[in-house]
Amino acid sequence: MTFPTAARLPLLLALLALLPAAQLGAATRAGLDVVHEVRNRIAAGDCGAAVERLKSGLKWGYPEVVLLAGSMYEHGICVKASWDTALTFYVQAHEGGAPEAAERIAAGFADPARGPDAAAALWWNLRGRAGAGAEACAVSPQAATDPDRFVEELRTWHPSKLAICNYLVGVISTISAEMRYPGHAEVLGLGGEVSLRFLPGVPRIDLKMGGSAVYVPYGVVKGDSLPSRPLAPLAPLTGSFEHSMHALVNYALRRYPQPAGIPVDAQAGVQFLFKRE
Template identity: 35%
Template sequence: MKRIVFASLCFAICTSVHAGRVVRLWPYNKHTDSIEQMIAEGRCVPAVEALKAGLAAKKPEVMLLAGTMYDEGLCVKADWDRAAAFYMRAQDSGQRFALERLIAGYARPGRDNGMALYWVAQFPAHLGLPQECIPVADPLKDPDGFASAIDKMPPATFQSCVYTAGVVAQIFSEASYPTLALEWNVTGKIQMVFDPAANTIDWKADTLNVPDTLPSGLRNGADDMVQNPRAVKNSLVNYMKGKGDFALKRFARPSTWGLDRTFRLKREMTFTIE
């Protein structure tokens, strides 16, 4: 599906992007944490009421959460058009993760996949996709030329680009600090090497800072993970591997591959606590 609907794009783009990503310990946010807790407890009525209040107050983080709720059908009926509108409002407000969630959302099967590349093209260095995935025509200055370039893209190339964008955007759209790493102040840099043609992702720790005093290794029922020193040391890599495995399951690799099979998409994630 290559359809591109430009009429739905009514919000400005104002977020700067970087090749790497710094994941920090962000402070408690009363506007979203309370809503997320209600959702987790199945208290949808108060969750939706709190959501409406946050949106009325034009809280960017609530806009992002609203997009997620409509995207995934959490306490509301799933509605991608509404989700995308909230994501765009969050993007316009400079909310982190909004761009990735737009790309990942549009890359899903049955949606306007061309819009995924529309957003990628506005920040071509962000995800690191092959040049074949980025039309020369500027999507904002020459929308007709961009739409024409997408329409002329070979189907296998288009599908491979959408798949690659979807996987990478999905990974980064939800990455935060894993709980176990936070509890033990584990920091470091994690390297990702994505081989889209092979549908595989390799993860490894480039640098890792682990506290001198780790758990004793004693197993204690429900606290097994906390008591396991190996789990603490591997907490960052294992966390990102889980995100990668989920993304690979959500986006099916096209049966006909349309990009250079030797291409590897490399990214580095820095986990630091400030």
């Protein structure tokens, strides 16, 4: 069994904590219960029990559990890290109805540690909820549904455009794949809209909550470090969401090196609507 280092564990647990979606229906409650049990055993440092519970949950084919298995193998949490194994689980989760699995696949293929494979990253990005994220990276409707046409169209792009779009997809997909409203929001009946604005030329990520007209910076990269900043409350009772988002945004910005040639005023945006069903 393997376990992440003490430095990485808080972030990885924060990402895993975002897995159970408050808006999922009762049909997946059993799967979410398994995810909760596995996560608690990981937090307690009991990798053996976590893996055993994961295996028993996988037998039922719950997409939430399959998605969790992919995340554990991708990040090496209590198992030996393996992108190939993670990819198998992510594809299975996507086919089982977990749309965020496509975003995790896109983020993984965009990662410089794995190439990157920009064509695969952009293809899977189109299968996720965030879509292209930027008009400059759009392909024709015909190419968007035909793998062969998709690859041929990308071959006409300048390498710098492909690198920039891979960067956009990587950052946005990393965040989109983990977007979950915190559990207490379900209990309190909270919901609303979260708008994400990515300024890749800075680079910086801003968030806007609900009906607010103001974007709040959640991360700015300068060199190899992200300066710490105090949390600015965006709405009542969303503290855990804000803390999770800070960790997630910082992770996404550090994960992908910024390519040259991005205009400072370039933007990409995604909106997420959280509602209680």
